[in-house]
Amino acid sequence: MIYLLVFISVAAMTAAQLLLKKGLIAVDQFPQNFSQLIPFFLKVYTNPYVISAVFLTILTALAWVLAVSRTQLSFIYPFMALSYVFVALFSLLIFKEDVTALRWLGIVVICAGVFLVSRS
Numbered sequence: 001m002i003y004l005l006v007f008i009s010v011a012a013m014t015a016a017q018l019l020l021k022k023g024l025i026a027v028d029q030f031p032q033n034f035s036q037l038i039p040f041f042l043k044v045y046t047n048p049y050v051i052s053a054v055f056l057t058i059l060t061a062l063a064w065v066l067a068v069s070r071t072q073l074s075f076i077y078p079f080m081a082l083s084y085v086f087v088a089l090f091s092l093l094i095f096k097e098d099v100t101a102l103r104w105l106g107i108v109v110i111c112a113g114v115f116l117v118s119r120s
Helices: 002-027 034-045 048-070 073-095 101-119
Strands: none
Touching: 002 034, 002 048, 002 073, 034 048, 048 073, 073 101
């Protein structure tokens, strides 16, 4: 059950970040002018991708609360780092972002750390 809750947390957080990025690409960049802030935020928070990202973030929080209440935080928290791995991978595939060799090395270190924690 713990692993299912952690999986839901990681998957939902990853999807939320990807949806947020997609929504913000559609909305455009943060305005330089103070008078454009309210229209910008109205566009952001009425964008269906951003709304979905907020919903998934809430789902992440609910699953995470359940997971934390059932096991040691020091054991499960490193699993959340897997969202870094998936966000990098899907950012490369979906948004064609540049993921450098140094970033991939960091991702390998994260995976090794999660593996070591899972063995304890």
